[in-house]
Amino acid sequence: MSMFEDIPVDVGVVYEGERIRGKDMQFEFGGPNIEKKFELVQAREMKEIQDGKVIIQGPDLKDLEEGKSYPLGILVEAAGKQIEKDLEAVLERRIHEFTNYVEGFMHLNQRYDIWLRLSKSSFKKGFNSLDFLGKVLARLFKSEFPIIEKIQITFITDPAKIESWHKKALQIYEARDARVRGMKDEDVEEFYGCVLCQSFAPSHLCIISPNRVSLCGAINWFDARAAARVDPKGPNFMIPKGELLDEIHGEYSGANEAAKQKSLGEVERVWMYSMFGHPHTSCGCFEAIAFYIPEVDGVGVVDRGFEGTAVNGLAFSTMANQTGGGKQVEGFNGIAIEYMRSPKFLQADEGLNRVVWLPSNVKEKILDSIPEELRDKIATEKDATNTTELKAFLKEKGHPVVQRWPAEVAVAEKTPAEEGVPTEYALPQVTMAAAPGLIPGVGEGFQLIFKNVKIKAEKLIIRREEKKSK
């Protein structure tokens, strides 16, 4: 008899990755329309919980209206001789995977950002109580982690009850994150890997170090270490650091080797502290995306919850499509928000000094990690909604990135000698008539003048030509 004989829908790995669109959903929990939602695993003493018990606090699935969004808190309490606090985060991350095994149930994200949907067809098949989901979770947890001797699951849908639990959950997440903040990558002998997301990003490996938390933000170095110890054949494993090949970019021979092995040769080198060259791969669970903004030579960060378009004119979902899937995409890097607090955050690219734009809620969250002199120089959506506004803002505030911009040369022409260009490197000025329509607004009667073209075109002068009298 199957372990899920009494569940009205199928349960299996085959349903992982199933997407439920708005028109197919019976209702959803969490997501962008709901402010307070969470999932949490807590280690308990054996006597504190009742094995297999599922508690529902608030309305159950059958009581909910079709097409609506509801708050949800999921509390999983586990006990056993080997169950320790350090394991809470990695067990918690598995809620995502196990819920996705349920036919017609979709689970996205983690911690305070969960988003679940139940399909109309699964609801019609009889999946009309959270009790079914609780049973599935309890059985999958116990079969995957034999060290769990007792497990109790509580679903909270009552908004008043979520309120206090949500507050508690945020404090617990913060305490987990804070624990690793004082540590450095140099202090440890090994990093840890996570391949949980390979089911949808086959070449992705999270390399988790004290200074680089996982992309989902849910698993730090301590969590991954605890998981690798109790379940060495599971998705978390130890990565010997090996030789430090590049201190600034964060390249380690051991991390390269692990990336090569786990990506089946797809990824050969990883720079843990850079979004260029050989950036860390991105799966699809990242909390935020760091993106390069060529117009200002700076870096923006947009989080999953940001509505509308970021300062580069792209929505989070659009950027996520090109960033994720396990690829190394220069200039786009899936990250956890906590990584922005790390002293090694994009260290090779100048870290926070290169960050020019953030959603205001993200800025608020990491404000105490932003050097004081930089705080009012980083724009948010309230200061700039496009790159023209951003450029003006950065210039006005004197953001350090402005120093990187090529000096604006006065339009009045100077000879190379006057400009201080050594004559042996100076090239004759290249002037040509603009092809009509080549540049918007530029038609006949203008000249394009390219300067310093041997290296790169640093300046484009568009000059109106006076008509010569016949």
Ligand code: SF4
């Ligand atoms: S984002 Fe990384 S750490 Fe988080 S579940 Fe996926 S692979 Fe694991």
